[in-house]
Structure formats: structure tokens, C-alpha cells
Amino acid sequence: MSLAPVAALAPLAGGPAGRVNPWRYHAHPEVWAIFTAAAALYVLALARLGPRQVPEGTPVATRRQVACFLGGVALLWAVADWPVHDIGERYLYSVHMFQHIVITLVAPPLLLVGMPGWLTRWMLRPRRLGDAVRTLARPFCAGILFNVVFALSHWPAVVNFTLEHDASHFFAHLLLFASGLLMWFPVVNRLPEFPTMSAPLRMLYLFLQTVLPTVPASFLTFAQGPVYSFYARVPHALGFDVVEDQQLAAALMKVGEAAFIWSVIVVIFFRWTAESERTERAERAAARAAAHAAASHEGTPAAGDEVLTWADVERALQQAGSAPPEPAR
Numbered sequence: 011m012s013l014a015p016v017a018a019l020a021p022l023a024g025g026p027a028g029r030v031n032p033w034r035y036h037a038h039p040e041v042w043a044i045f046t047a048a049a050a051l052y053v054l055a056l057a058r059l060g061p062r063q064v065p066e067g068t069p070v071a072t073r074r075q076v077a078c079f080l081g082g083v084a085l086l087w088a089v090a091d092w093p094v095h096d097i098g099e100r101y102l103y104s105v106h107m108f109q110h111i112v113i114t115l116v117a118p119p120l121l122l123v124g125m126p127g128w129l130t131r132w133m134l135r136p137r138r139l140g141d142a143v144r145t146l147a148r149p150f151c152a153g154i155l156f157n158v159v160f161a162l163s164h165w166p167a168v169v170n171f172t173l174e175h176d177a178s179h180f181f182a183h184l185l186l187f188a189s190g191l192l193m194w195f196p197v198v199n200r201l202p203e204f205p206t207m208s209a210p211l212r213m214l215y216l217f218l219q220t221v222l223p224t225v226p227a228s229f230l231t232f233a234q235g236p237v238y239s240f241y242a243r244v245p246h247a248l249g250f251d252v253v254e255d256q257q258l259a260a261a262l263m264k265v266g267e268a269a270f271i272w273s274v275i276v277v278i279f280f281r282w283t284a285e286s287e288r289t290e291r292a293e294r295a296a297a298r299a300a301a302h303a304a305a306s307h308e309g310t311p312a313a314g315d316e317v318l319t320w321a322d323v324e325r326a327l328q329q330a331g332s333a334p335p336e337p338a339r
Contacts, residue, residue: 032097032247038090045087052079055129063128071126079124082117089113090183099173101247103238104258110163111262113183114156114190115270122191122198130201147195147205149215156193157222159185164226166238173240193219209282213275220268230260
């Protein structure tokens with residue numbers, strides 16, 4: 011995601027691996043500026059806009075929301091800065107793949123969850139922007155866009171071009187991030203005026219997002235030589251050759267992405283079942299209350315009420331060790 015010239019940073023092709031220092035520090039001030047501004051604007055919005063958007067006495071955001079948003083910013087910062095950025099874009103495609111996972115799958119839902127409803131409405135208040143989100147974030151459209159961008163981002167010609175041209179690489183990561191936001195929006199959104207889904211549909215939708223990564227992961231796993239010529243030209247680092255690096259990237263793409271998405275599906279499932287049980291208990295309690303009210307009105311015991319008999323009294327007294335008096339005749 012950095013704007014630093016990747017081609018200028020990359021070592022000379024064919025340089026000996028023994029002279030490679032993948033941990034050599036390189037500053038990325040543009041990354042610092044972008045993510046510091048993102049965190050500062052969020053805090054400023056909560057402090058200045060929030061009190062005017064929510065009822066008096068209501069918190070502008072929960073601690074969970076603040077933690078999620080700032081955590082998402084921190085994760086994006088970590089993969090866009092040294093050392094992840096430099097190693098991923100100079101030496102190892104597997105580290106580059108880790109960047110993509112964070113940019114598209116991990117950070118976007120954290121940022122969206124961290125946005126209070128009033129802030130989402132305020133940001134999408136411009137009519138054209140709001141209409142665009144309503145259209146593009148519909149599950150079918152968002153899923154198609156996400157998978158098209160995903161497929162293009164692993165096409166060898168695109169990967170090689172973006173790694174050799176710093177500006178195009180920055181905008182490629184920006185496109186990946188935007189597609190991730192759109193894909194996750196209907197999953198986490200709870201505002202009725204924007205696209206959302208029921209829990210079963212959210213689980214099915216997320217499952218479908220795990221299907222496409224199988225294709226490029228298979229190519230990377232079974233390729234006998236380098237798929238991306240850029241990584242064949244740069245020195246090897248951290249003990250990986252180009253084929254091993256591709257295989258590790260394939261494992262991250264298929265297993266890592268699937269594990270993260272399935273963990274979200276599991277959370278949605280248990281929350282859905284818990285909510286269903288609470289709803290069912292509430293319905294049963296309401297039904298019992300209605301039955302009791304009707305029985306009280308009619309002066310008869312409600313269905314399911316226990317009627318105390320003399321046999322019950324006699325049994326209880328025997329258990330207590332005393333004989334019951336004879337009932338009056």
C-alpha cells in the first residue's frame with residue numbers, strides 16, 4: 011500500500027542470497043501520515059460530531075467499536091509499513107499474500123464494526139455516495155465485485171506490473187481494500203436503509219467467498235517453476251526459494267483465508283442459535299402469561315398449572331417425619 015518506489019527499492023536481479031538483508035529499515039512517512047490521519051479523524055468525529063448525532067446521555071460509540079476501528083487501522087498500518095511491506099514487495103510473495111489477506115479480509119470488517127450507525131449514516135449522507143453503496147453493497151453485486159478483483163489481483167501480468175510500478179501498486183491495494191469493504195458491508199451492517207442479510211444468508215454468503223481462492227491456490231501449489239517473473243528475478247530471502255515461497259502463499263490463500271472466514275461463520279452461527287433460543291423462550295413466556303391472564307379472568311386454573319391435592323400434602327409431611335392430621339369429614 012506504500013507509495014515508495016518499489017522498483018527502486020528492489021535489489022538487483024540475481025543478487026546473491028548471502029548479501030540480502032530483508033530486515034534493512036526503510037521509512038514510509040506517507041504510510042504514517044495516512045493512518046495517523048485516519049485514526050485522528052475517527053476520534054475527532056466521535057468527539058465533535060457524535061454529541062450532536064446521538065441523544066443526550068447516550069455514548070457516541072462503545073468501547074468495542076473504538077477498539078475494533080483502531081485495531082483495523084493498526085493492522086493496515088502494520089502491513090503497509092516496514093518490515094511487512096518491504097519484505098512482501100522486494101523478496102517474498104507469501105508475505106505479499108499475507109498483506110492481501112489483512113487488506114481484504116481482516117481489516118475491513120473491523121473498521122465497519124467500529125463505525126457507529128450514526129457515523130455510517132453521516133458519511134453516506136451525500137446522495138450519490140449513499141445510492142452507490144446501496145447498489146454496490148448488495149450481496150450479489152458485492153460478492154461478484156470482490157471475486158473479480160481477487161481474480162485480477164492474482165493474474166501474473168497484473169502482479170508483475172504492479173510490483174514494478176509503485177503508483178499502480180498503491181491503487182491496486184486501494185482497490186482490494188475497497189472491494190473488501192463492499193464484500194463485508196452486508197455482513198456487518200445493521201442499518202435498515204442499507205443492504206443487510208439474515209444470519210443464514212450471511213453464513214452462505216461468506217462460505218461462497220471461500221470457493222474462488224481454490225483456483226489460484228492450486229496453480230501456485232502445483233507449479234513447477236515461478237508463476238510471477240518478478241519474484242524469480244529478486245534475491246531469495248529467509249530461506250525460501252521461489253517455488254517454496256509460492257507454495258506458502260497458496261497455503262495462506264486457501265487455508266488461511268478459509269480459516270478466518272469459517273471462524274466468522276462459526277461466530278455468526280452461535281450468535282444466531284443463541285438469539286433463536288432467547289426468542290423462543292420469550293415467546294413461550296408470553297404464551298404462558300397470556301394463558302395465566304385468561305385463566306385468572308375466567309377463574310379456572312390455566313393449562314400447565316399444578317393443582318395441590320391432599321395426597322401431595324400427605325407425601326410432603328411423611329418425608330418431613332410427621333404424620334398428617336386426618337382431613338375433616
